[in-house]
Amino acid sequence: MKEKEEKVGQSADQQGKFKAGSFNCYNYPSLNQLGQQAPFGQIAAALMGSTRICFYGDQLFWKQPNSRQRTAFHQDATYFHHEGDQCCTFWMPMEKVDQENGMMGYARGSHLGDLYKPNLFVSQASFPGSQGKALPDVEGHEEDFDVVYYPAEPGDIIVHHVKTWHGSTGNTSPTRQRRAMTLRYLGDDIRYLERQGTPPDSPKSAQLHDGDPIECAEFPLIWTREQGFLA
Numbered sequence: 746m747k748e749k750e751e752k753v754g755q756s757a758d759q760q761g762k763f764k765a766g767s768f769n770c771y772n773y774p775s776l777n778q779l780g781q782q783a784p785f786g787q788i789a790a791a792l793m794g795s796t797r798i799c800f801y802g803d804q805l806f807w808k809q810p811n812s813r814q815r816t817a818f819h820q821d822a823t824y825f826h827h828e829g830d831q832c833c834t835f836w837m838p839m840e841k842v843d844q845e846n847g848m849m850g851y852a853r854g855s856h857l858g859d860l861y862k863p864n865l866f867v868s869q870a871s872f873p874g875s876q877g878k879a880l881p882d883v884e885g886h887e888e889d890f891d892v893v894y895y896p897a898e899p900g901d902i903i904v905h906h907v908k909t910w911h912g913s914t915g916n917t918s919p920t921r922q923r924r925a926m927t928l929r930y931l932g933d934d935i936r937y938l939e940r941q942g943t944p945p946d947s948p949k950s951a952q953l954h955d956g957d958p959i960e961c962a963e964f965p966l967i968w969t970r971e972q973g974f975l976a
């Protein structure tokens with residue numbers, strides 16, 4: 746074990762990897778249960794002023810020691826097959842996170858502006874086939890975009906709006922990993938929309954057509970103001 750850790754944390758030619766994976770809840774019932782039954786849905790409703798909440802799955806992010814790639818600034822909305830304002834992401838770290846190992850940064854007020862193209866996530870290059878304008882070079886001009894970074898610890902939760910520009914630093918630590926998990930929630934005004942040029946790992950629903958309310962088997966209704974949690 747010790748030998749493996751040392752190898753992962755070595756020099757540039759043996760950089761650690763940055764791995765990410767979405768909708769693990771489809772394969773791990775306990776994760777699905779966590780997303781649907783914990784108080785998250787109710788908190789999302791309060792933050793968004795919504796009367797009904799659907800669960801939109803999870804995502805995991807693992808920056809191994811020396812995985813120096815940033816998470817490029819992006820908006821979650823452009824990766825999701827729906828439109829509307831009431832969608833938020835709960836970001837939760839598994840270990841202490843700071844400037845050295847992948848701290849999250851957010852451009853204040855950016856959720857009130859336009860929607861831009863998705864990028865390759867580890868670079869600002871636009872996702873092939875995506876449409877619209879590319880996000881400005883936030884990383885290169887953070888002071889122009891009112892970017893704030895938040896150190897975090899296990900137990901902390903950072904919630905961001907689906908249009909907020911956000912990204913994270915690379916992990917330059919030779920020894921510390923940085924793992925984080927997100928849970929995503931949808932409110933009253935969310936409608937299904939198949940976005941052209943959205944990365945293929947974003948699940949679509951065979952049952953829904955553009956403009957339909959989002960509730961379906963893949964994105965279940967989990968909480969209502971009248972009934973509370975449904976599971």
Ligand SMILES: O=C(O)CCC(=O)C(=O)O
Pocket residue numbers: 806816821834836847911912913925927
């Ligand atoms: O943890 C990261 O580096 C990226 C997180 C992210 O982009 C998200 O939660 O949408």
